[in-house]
Amino acid sequence: MLPSLAIANGDQKIRLATEELVKSGNADKAMQILNQSQEEHPNFRLSTFLQAELFSAMAGGQIANKSKSEVYGGEAPQNLLEELKLRYSVPANLENLRPAQILKMPTNADVLLVDASNSRAYLLKNKDGDPVWDKDYYVTIGKLGVGKQKEGDLKTPLGIYTITEQVPKKYLRSLFGAGALQLNFPNALDQQMEITGSGIWVHGVPKNTYSRAPKASDGCLAFSNDDIQEIIELSNNRKVHVAVSSSVQWLNKMDWDARVMKVSREITALKPPNLKPARIKAPLAIYAPESLSSLVIDRGISHGEGVRLYREYWDKNGNTWTLKVKSRT
Numbered sequence: 001m002l003p004s005l006a007i008a009n010g011d012q013k014i015r016l017a018t019e020e021l022v023k024s025g026n027a028d029k030a031m032q033i034l035n036q037s038q039e040e041h042p043n044f045r046l047s048t049f050l051q052a053e054l055f056s057a058m059a060g061g062q063i064a065n066k067s068k069s070e071v072y073g074g075e076a077p078q079n080l081l082e083e084l085k086l087r088y089s090v091p092a093n094l095e096n097l098r099p100a101q102i103l104k105m106p107t108n109a110d111v112l113l114v115d116a117s118n119s120r121a122y123l124l125k126n127k128d129g130d131p132v133w134d135k136d137y138y139v140t141i142g143k144l145g146v147g148k149q150k151e152g153d154l155k156t157p158l159g160i161y162t163i164t165e166q167v168p169k170k171y172l173r174s175l176f177g178a179g180a181l182q183l184n185f186p187n188a189l190d191q192q193m194e195i196t197g198s199g200i201w202v203h204g205v206p207k208n209t210y211s212r213a214p215k216a217s218d219g220c221l222a223f224s225n226d227d228i229q230e231i232i233e234l235s236n237n238r239k240v241h242v243a244v245s246s247s248v249q250w251l252n253k254m255d256w257d258a259r260v261m262k263v264s265r266e267i268t269a270l271k272p273p274n275l276k277p278a279r280i281k282a283p284l285a286i287y288a289p290e291s292l293s294s295l296v297i298d299r300g301i302s303h304g305e306g307v308r309l310y311r312e313y314w315d316k317n318g319n320t321w322t323l324k325v326k327s328r329t
Contacts, residue, residue, distance in 0.1 A: 009225065010044045010210050011087060011138045015039035017050065018088045027054060044210035046087075049080045050062075079213040086119045086214055087138055091250050094133040097254035099124070100249040102131040103263050106285035106298060109162075109239035112202075112231070114139060114221060115248035116146040116156065119214040121221070122248070123234075130256075140205075140212040140222035146246060148219055151197040154245060156219050158187050160287050160296045160311070162329070163240045166232060177204025177224035183242060187245050188327035189313045202242065204228035216224060245289045263292060270297070270314060270321055281307065292316075298329060 017033040020026045031054055037047040091097065099113055105126040113122045113131075121139040141156045142148070143156040148157040167180040181205035186195055197219065204225040205212050211224050221242070223231065234240060251259065263286065271280050281300040288295055293316040301308040313324045 010037055010047060011227075013040075014044075014046060014050070014084065014087050015090070016205065018084065021054075022088075030054060041210045046080050046083050046211070049077070050084065083119075083138075083211075083214055089118045090120060090136060094122070094136070094250065096253070097133070097250040098253060099131055100256065100259060101243060101245050101252050101287060101289050103260045103286040103288055104129055104283060105131045106239075106241065108284075109241050110134075110234065112240055112242045113248060114141075114156075114242065114244040116141050116158075116244065117247040120248075121223070126265055130253075132287040137223055137227045138211060139215060140216050142217050143215050143217045144213065145329050146244065148197055148200075149195055152218075153197075154218055156217070156221065157190065157195070157197070157200060158244050158246065159187060159189060159289060161185055161187060161200075161242045161244070163202065163235045163242060166235070167203075171202075174206050175199070177206055179204055180228075181232060181235055188311065188325045192325045202231065203227070243287060243289055259292075260286075263288070263295070267297065267314070267321070270312075270323075272301070272310070272312060272323060273317055279303075284309070303305070 013033055013036065017030040017037070020030040020033065023120050031051070034047055034051040034054065035214070037044060038051060041047060059063045099122070101113060102111060102124065104125065105111065107126055110126075111124040111131060113123065113124055115122070119139055119141060120136055123134045125134045126132070146156045146158050148155040161183040163181045164184050165182050167176075167182055169179070172180055179199040183200045183202065186197065186241040187199040199220075201220045203220055203222055204227075205222055207225070212222050215221070221244075231240070267283070267286070279301070279302040283297045285298040286295060287297075295314045295316075297312045297314065299312065300309055309329045310326050311329045312320050312326045315324055316322075
């Protein structure tokens, strides 16, 4: 369910306005929402574009389409139309669904689950071990999509990462807007696979725009400045993992529980080698970012009188699971 009209959030306003047009055919209400959006976020190019297009349509004029080549406010109409499509493609009733990519939520962290296929980032909270939707954000990914392999390939990495620190403002150019957070890229699996690169950040956007096109970064994850400030505040108070997936599948609770049970049975015997079973704790978190044949498991291992936290990367070939790499978290 979308929030009320009173909330000053550009993404939500666009979705509300589109819903009024698509579901209700109420152009007047849609225009009212867009007018309010423009007052709150005059630098939101998509909102300005839709406002102009709606005026044109109501007056019987032509509206933009993907075959046109002219630009609007420095942004091609086809980019803005694609952005609109992605913003409106968020599944309904997310509070009742669970993502197939996360099979057990960490208790000591929140997860920002990025769906590269629709430029969306979902903030998930732990509820009795379940990954429960809290809110979501529009996000810009790399110019050439996801699946980073080497430095400068303009792709966003796929996998499970952790926000390590806020980047000091003295190191930020205007491109990064209201702030930036460092990810631990390359992670242990990236390093083993010889994936190169550095400086993958979660950051804002220049002040002269509300958001960037769906694919416009050099590999980072770019949010509106309002959203990045919110994420920075969250990361100051909680550990935040960032899981980037090619596409997120949302399941009803019953199907998600069945998926969890199936995976849990399979991984019961998965233990890091060369360790006494008594030292190995039950999984603290389980991720399946791309498929059920590739799992990321966080667990504790007894060390002296304490417990050390490790992240394990497992791959399945036929019926055999192989531990690819293990690292401290």
